[in-house]
Amino acid sequence: MKHVLSCAGALAALALPTLAHAHNVYADDHAPIGVMADHAHKQGEFMVSFRAMHMEMSGNQIGTDDVAADTIVTTVPNRFAGMPMQPPTLRIVPTEMRTDMYMLGMMYAPSDAVTLMVMGHYIEKEMDHLTYxxxxxxxxxxxxxxxxxxxxxxxxxxxxxxIGIPEAGAMRADELTLKAGISLPTGSTDETATVLTPMGMQPTVRVPYMMQAGTGTWDLEPALTYKARRGAIGFGAQAAASIRLDSNKWGYAFGDTYEATAWASYRPAQWISLSSRAKARTMGRIDGIDPNIMGPVQTANPDFQGGERVDLLAGVNLVGTHGALAGHRLGIELGLPIYQDLNGPQMAADWNLTVGWQKAF
Structure with a gap:
């Protein structure tokens, strides 16, 4: 979390307004910072972006109901029961999780008809556990x-x-953008950690699925985004998916993911836009199993993955309007879940924060 706040402080100065002559850029030219691939560029334009996202989870749910750790370890069967050192019920329970993700992206438009995009990720995860x-x-x-x-x-x-890219500063604008994307399996899928077993041993094992940084699969990632502006009012919607095209080298694939989001924004001044957004997401269970991931903990069970979730988010977009700061953008968005139906027992989301910088050339 402190890394994300540091990013916000370092980037904030890039978007401060002044009374000097304003360039023809507006804070609501872009969607809220948590919406990816919302706009294309004109021929020859290049954009660099950096996002930092922090997410926290705590407690556990089965479906929509909270479930206590004591209940999990006395009632939920262990998928691996009967194997050596495997008890009949789960005996390790995750209690809290923190994720920090850093995303560096680049966009380039070789023509008005297409914009190319690439984004890399670095991920840090922490999960706290109770061992019974x-x-x-x-x-x-x-x-x-x-x-x-x-x-x-x-x-x-x-x-x-x-629908064509609007002219800069247009007070009435409509955009419809189709994304044809692929996720490349460059992320790690064999991270390990030292754990505490119910028998008091401390072996080093492969961490469960949700703690790995990558998927290990080639994924198709289409999206369709509509964005509009009517004076100081903006609004938009996006439908997106992540569809697994194969299984990874360990023999499993994460469940397909489908998302829908819609937002509205208000721009009180050229340099600032305030937004509210709703996002719904559904994700399937893991298909297959990694034979190296095993233990009396819910995160080792492929069936205890995925589910449905709805978030509400509030955001602010800032843009520099003159001189060396012209076109530098800062976006901040805070989200909270209002509904979760999880294939549990599974950890429940608490909140998430995204801070991002963008600059087109």
């Missing part, structure tokens, strides 16, 4: 934390403006 003693009961043996850090998958895409 032995094969039954509710006596806590101790706690431990896993903390993998690695490069994530690389995204490449071509953006096609189906």
């Amino acid at each position: 003693q032995g094969g039954m009961g509710t006596t806590v043996l101790g706690t431990f934390q896993t903390n993998p850090k690695a490069l994530g998958d690389t995204k490449v895409a071509a953006l096609f403006p189906l």
Whole structure:
């Protein structure tokens, strides 16, 4: 979290307004910072972006209901029961998780008809766990934390403006952009950590699926985005998907993901725009299993992955309007879940924050 706040402080000065002559850029030319691939560029334009995202999770749910750790370790069967050192029920429970993701992106338009995009990721994750003693009961043996850090998958895409790119500063504008994207399996899928077992041992094992930085699969990532502006009012919507095209080298694939989002914004001045957004997401269970991921913990079970979630988000876009700061953009967006139906037991999301900088040349 402190890294994301540091990014926000360092970038904020790039978007401060002044009374000097304003360039023809507006804060609501772009969607809220959490919406990717919302716009194309004119021929010859180049854009660099950097985003930092922080997400926190805590507690556990089965479906829409909260479930206590003591209940999980006394009632939820262990998928691996019967194998050596595997108890009949789950005996390790994740309690909190923090994720920091850093995304560096570049866009270039070789023509008005297409904009090319690439984005790389670096991901840090922390998960806190409770380990219960032995094969039954509710006596806590101790706690431990896993903390993998690695490069994530690389995204490449071509953006096609189906409705022409509006002129800069247009007070009435409509954009419709089609994204044809692929996720390349450049992220790590074999991260390890030292854990505390119910028998008090501390082996080094491969961390479960959600703690890995990459998917290991080639994924198709289409999206369609509509964005409009009527004077100081802006609005838009996007439908997007991540469709797994194969299984990875370990024999599994994450579930397909489908997202829909819609937003509205208000621009009180050229340099600032305020937004509100709703996002709905559904993700399937993992297909297959990694034979190296095993243990009496819910995160090792491919069936305890995915589900449905709805978030509400509030954001602000800032843009520099003169001199050396002209065109530098800063976006901030804070989100909270209002509905979660999880294939659990599974950790529930608490909140997320995205801070991003963008500059076109």
